[in-house]
Amino acid sequence: MYSQKVMECFMNPQNVGEIENADGVGTVGNPKCGDIMKIYLQIEDNIIRDAKFKTFGCGAAIATSAMLTQMIKGKSIEEAMKVTNKAVADALDGLPPVKMHCSCLAEEALKAALWNYAERNGITIEGLTPPANHHEEDHAAAAEEN
Numbered sequence: 001m002y003s004q005k006v007m008e009c010f011m012n013p014q015n016v017g018e019i020e021n022a023d024g025v026g027t028v029g030n031p032k033c034g035d036i037m038k039i040y041l042q043i044e045d046n047i048i049r050d051a052k053f054k055t056f057g058c059g060a061a062i063a064t065s066a067m068l069t070q071m072i073k074g075k076s077i078e079e080a081m082k083v084t085n086k087a088v089a090d091a092l093d094g095l096p097p098v099k100m101h102c103s104c105l106a107e108e109a110l111k112a113a114l115w116n117y118a119e120r121n122g123i124t125i126e127g128l129t130p131p132a133n134h135h136e137e138d139h140a141a142a143a144e145e146n
């Protein structure tokens with residue numbers, strides 16, 4: 001069901017953990033399954049120097065967050081904005097269709113962290129919209145609605 005790359009990323013995920021004094025932090029939840037993902041970014045001169053994550057979720061969510069953090073390291077904010085959930089899934093040699101929504105969590109967490117960075121610094125990132133639900137309380141509420 002899962003590609004070799006998904007299994008590798010799941011068994012031996014890179015970039016797990018948190019960044020102390022991160023420049024941007026984003027937390028998102030998947031209201032359907034209740035899984036939660038948190039991404040930490042260290043940004044310097046518009047470049048993502050470091051990225052780490054914590055994911056309380058399924059294997060696909062862990063694999064996609066590990067892959068996403070690897071993909072965005074060293075990229076400018078503008079380049080990172082172009083890393084879609086589809087690009088992450090492709091880099092993992094695909095995900096089973098029922099697991100595609102898990103990869104959305106990674107993209108949303110990245111956007112939420114960038115939003116947090118922009119807010120803290122009073123800047124606007126082109127094409128970035130406020131995260132739909134970037135507080136854990138919201139996830140709980142959303143989960144109840146389902």
Ligand code: FES
Binds near residue numbers: 030057061099101105
């Ligand atoms: Fe929840 Fe995959 S089942 S993120």
